[in-house]
Amino acid sequence: MGLLDRLPDTPARASRELMLLLSLGPALMDVRGYGAPEVGATYTRARQLCEQLGETSQLFAALLGLRIHNVSRAQYAVGRELGERMLHMAQQAQNADWLLEAHGALGACMFPQGELGAAAAHLKQALALYDPERHQAHVFAHGVDPGIRALNFLALILWLQGYPDQARERSMDALALAQKLAYGPTLAFTLAYAAELHQLRREAPLVRERAEAAIAVSIEHGLPYWLAWGTIFSGWARVQPGNLQDGIAQLREGLRAEQSAGGAEQRSYFLATLADCLWRAGDVEGGLRTLEEATAIVNKTGEHFFDAELHRLKGVMLLASVSEAERVIASSDEAQACFLRAIAVARAQGARALQLRAATNLARLWQRAGRLGEARQVLSEVFDTFTEGLDTGDLRDARALLDALPSSSARTIDDVRG
Template sequence: RRAGERAAELAVHFERGRDYQRAVRYLRQAGENALRQHGYREAIEHLTRGLELLGTVPETPERIQQELSFQLTLGAALIATRSYTAPETGQAYRRAVDLCDRLHDTSALFPALNGLWRFHLLRAELATARALSEQLLQRAQRSGDPELLLGSHRTLGATLYWCGEFVTARAHLEQGIALYESRLHRAHAFSYGLDPGVMSLTVLAQVLWTLGYPEQARQRGEEALMLAREIAHPVSLMHCLTFVAAMLPQHRREPQATYEHADAHIAFAAEHGFVQWGWMNTFLRGWALTELGRVEEGITQMRQGMSGWRAIGADLHRPYFLALLADAHRSAGKITEGLTLLDEALDVVRRNGEALNEAELWRLKGELLLRSQSTAQSRTGAKV
């Protein structure tokens, strides 16, 4: 029988006997075992109950340390099933940061701040995300710890990518990758919720595409996929599949490949309960349909994906979504609607600083304005 099942049974036994300290210990063990075996919902159940019981235990440094472990493990489980941006995810990591401060625990502070960084990044709160990632790098540089430097270069590189600072983003991501060894850093996926090597390579592939190096982007993307499959950590694999296997073909305007990958990823997301990745891939599948001639059906799916993404609290990627949706409206001959979507996207860029797609937004706006002017002239000529 699995150790996790035994731990869960022992937790129930001790809780019934009102030995809450032992019950908490076994609930933590059951939660951690479930997380390692990718039983995310089961992990959340055990960890949430453990935190409830901890409330009955007198507050001591040991109890605070126990709660910190619970909150960090709970955060990693919530990332998988409730999303990076769920209020309870942010709450778990904020509480973990507070507990680290009370305990002066710098080792646990890195995964806690990392979780909080990801929460703000996916909510497109880029100023906060940038401040957190810079703080992480400064702390890592002071410590000189290669493991902490690896994670902090990754967080700052990813943040700068979304801010449109591609050259500096590339430098940080490459520094992080140079420090990564899968044999040594596999535990990161458990404590941080994502493997740092997979994430760094995945984002670097996107950066290289944006900088105009499509072949290097393809190579780094393939490295990311190979590593993600080798590690077999479902959340890291889902992240990589979405951004490399589905999104890079979209950038290359390969609708059939995008459709096939996104469709498979939707099934993978449903199997594991990865809600946010299901919505992202629904959007990408919709884009592919518009390019394959099923324009109205595709636009409907794009809107569904974007609405679902925002419903879970995520706002990152919105300019990208709106750009592709505006282009789909151009294909459908709906120029006015397309221009309205682009104005919304440019307003988002102005408000939150997500400059990644700004140049493409202006290019599309120019194209749609030309199309609008041409249509107006044609109508005038027809009347004459």
């Protein structure tokens, strides 16, 4: 780039600079992190040069890089605007490769915003256009394989929507493609997202396996962003009885590392995970403070995909923060309100997995209060909609609770809301 500074300011010089910037962008994403300031500056300058030169094809690449940068910094509204412009350009040009990237970009933006159905639709459209052999070159031009990216995001959405087995299948498809591609950054990305899916499925041994693999790949290839994610999930997997504090310390280390790499994506989810670990370690107040931090991030960024879990965890911790004598009173007010709010948010988003968790907690609360019929109804209402994943932890817990609740007529949950 220094040599370009010596050249006269001509279209030829601008074209050379643009070519260098678009080649530099993916490398900077890998070695600095997707949200690093250098990445944003590189693609912003590339966009300026494209608009100056009228380079439509290269403008698409610059917008794609900016979209990745902004989403990694939790600037979802900006990322979505860029994705919508990309889709418009793709439709205007009738370019199938651009359509693949644009649909994938919009799906990746809408997912953290909590628009699960719309995000899944875009990701499925991307996958319908994806040819692994043909589109592998995209990983070198744009920093990520578009099909593998779509599969990783779709796996998380499917879990949230209540399809844990389909989610696992999509994750395994992504991992198989990433291993075949054998490109370090894409493999680390896929391992990190696989760890996230297994964390949601409450499969600690698999979380640890995927996280440690992500760490190893990230160290080998110098990938600070995915090293941070691997560290977070490895920490979570270590938070077991007798080893709580070591795992929490590692989880915190990963959160700091992600921030150092310019990352803020899914921060509310990561903080909810930390809050849950703190509560399990007996630090209820620390857990509640961490949930407040997560809620502030939601309000600032519009990252809503884990809202229901934030409400649910607050209810769990409110119950844990009172004495046994006070628990009956607490059960009937704040905690119940949190669980009901979690159920309503999850239902509105189509996040049946989170609705099931909140309904399980509410059913336990009502069981202790002697409201057995209502407890059974609120839980069976969502449990009975599941057709797969009955061997996963959340569904096993719900089934065991239902088995302990007698069938009887009772007020409906709508009566309780009223």
